[in-house]
Amino acid sequence: MxxxxxxxxxPATLKFLPGQNVLGQGTADFPNAEDAASxxxxxxxxxQDGVTGVFLGSDFITVTKAEAVDWAHVKPAIxxxxxxxxxxxxxxxxxxxxxxxATQDGPDSExxxxxxxxxxTRVRPAVAQxxxxxxxxxxxxxVVYLHMKGACAGCPSSTxxxxxxxENLLRHYIPEVTEVRPVAV
Numbered sequence: 001m002x003x004x005x006x007x008x009x010x011p012a013t014l015k016f017l018p019g020q021n022v023l024g025q026g027t028a029d030f031p032n033a034e035d036a037a038s039x040x041x042x043x044x045x046x047x048q049d050g051v052t053g054v055f056l057g058s059d060f061i062t063v064t065k066a067e068a069v070d071w072a073h074v075k076p077a078i079x080x081x082x083x084x085x086x087x088x089x090x091x092x093x094x095x096x097x098x099x100x101x102a103t104q105d106g107p108d109s110e111x112x113x114x115x116x117x118x119x120x121t122r123v124r125p126a127v128a129q130x131x132x133x134x135x136x137x138x139x140x141x142x143v144v145y146l147h148m149k150g151a152c153a154g155c156p157s158s159t160x161x162x163x164x165x166x167e168n169l170l171r172h173y174i175p176e177v178t179e180v181r182p183v184a185v
Contacts, residue, residue, distance in 0.1 A: 001083050008062065008131040008151035014071060015131035015151065016061040016082055022092050027133045028056040029149040041085045041092040048077040055132065055150030056092055062131035062150040104138060111176050112139050118173055123166055127152060142178035144170060
């Protein structure tokens with residue numbers, strides 16, 4: 001098994017490409033080891049010193065390290081953990097991956113569906129290339145609330161991505177959108 005790695009715009013996060021499906025569909029975000037109970041893969045990676053976050057995509061794994069840890073020290077252990085997991089035949093996640101977007105009913109439900117459609121077709125594929133994900137959290141009084149995951153969480157360029165990229169896109173296609181803000185979940 002050959003696992004490729006790619007840097008991301010977030011220097012604390014590295015993208016690992018095992019050359020096979022990780023989740024197949026959807027994503028799973030584990031911002032800490034306690035949240036990784038449902039994922040044998042994430043638990044294996046968190047067992048390595050210095051790992052502070054694990055994000056699973058369709059065909060990639062994004063790992064975030066502690067600031068004090070150097071990639072040269074932790075990367076070989078993470079590669080070994082990923083290889084060991086895939087050789088074991090265990091699933092990446094036990095049970096179903098959660099739905100990416102929050103649900104929102106009410107008078108704005110048509111606008112919300114348009115927002116989700118644009119996120120799924122235009123934003124999320126591009127963000128996945130950088131090892132992250134951005135999901136819908138809510139819409140209220142013209143403001144779209146998005147949750148940033150994986151390499152996007154804590155990335156120095158995430159504010160620019162939200163304001164200059166996603167906000168402009170949504171405002172262009174959906175006049176009811178006036179602003180985009182990140183949320184911490």
